[in-house]
Amino acid sequence: MFKVGVFGADGRMGSEVVRAVQAADGMELVAGVDSADDRSTVLGADCVVDFTHPDAVMDNLEWLIGHGIHAVVGTSGFDEARLERVRAMQAAAPGAKVLIAPNFGIAAVLMMHFARKAAPYFESTEIIELHHPNKADAPSGTAYRTAELVAEARREAGAAPMPDATTSEIPGARGADVDGVRVHALRITGLIAHQEVVFGTDGETLKIRHDSMNRTSFMPGVLLGVRGVAGLADPLTVGLDALLDLD
Ligand SMILES: NC(=O)C1=CN([C@@H]2O[C@H](COP(=O)(O)OP(=O)(O)OC[C@H]3O[C@@H](n4cnc5c(N)ncnc54)[C@H](OP(=O)(O)O)[C@@H]3O)[C@@H](O)[C@H]2O)C=CC1
Numbered sequence: 001m002f003k004v005g006v007f008g009a010d011g012r013m014g015s016e017v018v019r020a021v022q023a024a025d026g027m028e029l030v031a032g033v034d035s036a037d038d039r040s041t042v043l044g045a046d047c048v049v050d051f052t053h054p055d056a057v058m059d060n061l062e063w064l065i066g067h068g069i070h071a072v073v074g075t076s077g078f079d080e081a082r083l084e085r086v087r088a089m090q091a092a093a094p095g096a097k098v099l100i101a102p103n104f105g106i107a108a109v110l111m112m113h114f115a116r117k118a119a120p121y122f123e124s125t126e127i128i129e130l131h132h133p134n135k136a137d138a139p140s141g142t143a144y145r146t147a148e149l150v151a152e153a154r155r156e157a158g159a160a161p162m163p164d165a166t167t168s169e170i171p172g173a174r175g176a177d178v179d180g181v182r183v184h185a186l187r188i189t190g191l192i193a194h195q196e197v198v199f200g201t202d203g204e205t206l207k208i209r210h211d212s213m214n215r216t217s218f219m220p221g222v223l224l225g226v227r228g229v230a231g232l233a234d235p236l237t238v239g240l241d242a243l244l245d246l247d
Pocket residue numbers: 007008009010011012013014033034035036051052053054056060073074075076077101102103104105141218
């Protein structure tokens with residue numbers, strides 16, 4: 001029986017995770033914790049799922065790692081500096097594994113995987129992410145990760161810088177620069193989570209689009225993470241790809 005805790009349990013994602021864990025075979029919910037609650041109620045859990053806030057997640061991780069509890073993290077806002085801090089926490093208190101997934105949607109993981117594969121074949125790549133207006137961070141963690149993967153693939157292929165003649169710009173008009181890849185963030189009432197990766201080369205374009213139509217769609221990925229986190233090879237893993245057979 002997997003004993004699971006949930007941080008952010010009253011939130012849009014956390015409340016779905018509570019329901020998914022309660023309904024899952026071989027899982028038991030130890031406690032759901034939100035911002036006003038005592039997090040020590042999760043003590044005894046094998047693993048805690050965190051869907052809180054970019055401002056809260058680092059402190060939660062330090063606490064979980066310090067207590068030897070594996071963490072499955074959906075909260076966004078992880079750049080290399082934050083990942084380095086997590087590695088330092090794990091070096092100081094070895095034992096707990098951490099899985100950080102910018103997106104638990106299986107189709108979203110495939111979208112990122114395909115984007116990385118496509119990147120070397122195109123001169124230009126830009127990313128448009130579209131989310132509900134209650135989202136705290138921009139660009140999304142998914143867009144940030146996709147940009148990193150595209151940039152990595154372009155570097156490995158020795159790609160030239162992307163063409164862009166812009167010399168006059170209202171700040172923001174060309175989006176955010178993430179590792180040399182432009183990312184444009186839209187916040188639109190009625191949407192949940194969507195992303196388009198737009199590739200172009202002479203005479204051809206390719207668009208890879210992913211849409212999350214509800215939040216239950218993330219749950220198979222979250223449960224896969226809960227079941228798999230303890231068995232991961234490295235103390236810190238970024239991306240659900242590690243638990244899927246993609247290459
Ligand atoms: N990886 C993925 O697949 C996905 C990731 N996300 C990410 O997950 C995060 C949460 O998103 P969402 O559920 O929409 O946000 P919500 O604001 O709906 O939920 C977050 C919840 O966490 C609570 N919270 C804040 N700080 C703490 C804390 N220290 N301990 C426990 N609970 C806390 C909040 O309480 P209060 O309101 O009182 O602050 C709130 O109830 C975001 O970073 C989002 O980008 C979202 C969807 C999918």
